[in-house]
Amino acid sequence: MTSPANVVLVFLDPAFPDGRLADASRPQLLVTDQGATRGDGIFETMLAAGGTVRKIQAHLDRLAGSAVALDLAIPSEAEWRRAVTTAVSAHRAGHPAASAAEDELVVKLVVTRGPEGASAPTSWVQVSPVGAAGRRQRETGIDVILLDRGYDSDAAERAPWLLLGAKTLSYAVNMAALRYAHKQGADDVIFTSTDGRVLEGPTSTVLMAHVGTSDDGTTVKRLITPQLDSGILPGTSQGALFAAAKAAGWELGYGPLEPQDLLDADAVWLISSVRMLAPVNRIDGKEIGTPSVQKELTAELNELFAGIQ
């Protein structure tokens, strides 16, 4: 479990080139910080396995994109990389993992607009252990419900101030959707648009697969995700897995997807950086695909995903 005792905190501070270590069990933010008062800021969540942060460049690129969407001037990539190294090293030194398999850390990059009236943002790196629930769901799979997000799939383009494609700190809605799912006995959520499109999970990207046979008898495997311009966050895991799957001979597809497409799929997953591939067993109580095919495809994609740095 994450408690302040096992969180390592490093602020990005011009006076400390490698970042300034701070005590996560002590108050560190001003009450006027607009991250706290308005959820005005951005973040990234990455996975460090064996001390190496996976896909760090893709996360830094997406952080830069979110910063542009919010007009935030954020620290340079070099400063982030140094602070991440400081934080991950400090965590591994202070809290060694019990085994190589458990040597997994959540590395969060956070930027807020800073205290009201201040000219600089507040930026920090936060490192903590990976929670047991997420690790378990990689194996057991998850039950999901579909929930209406309340926007149509053109909203992102029509109303860019909604910041739909940015990873902002305003995740209260996403967390409320997850609590709603838990109260219904489900593990997670897939959001749909008011025009009936499949969008994304509150903290993950939707993937589905079809297995077929071509005219010459060879097996064709197709990996599909909702189209990126429908107001969803571009997933770094989806992007990296698609590249690896393509190299391994999979066909790729990008929506539009409707809920029925998920119900007709051979397998569905929610994918994200820390939980990685979580196989979806049921959507709104309906079983997805066949367990043996899901298992086989999950094993194959897990292997491809494990090879990504």
Ligand SMILES: Cc1ncc(COP(=O)(O)O)c(C=O)c1O
């Ligand atoms: C809304 C949303 N979509 C997708 C993702 C998956 O992104 P990534 O694969 O980069 O972790 C996340 C990650 O937290 C998310 O919050």
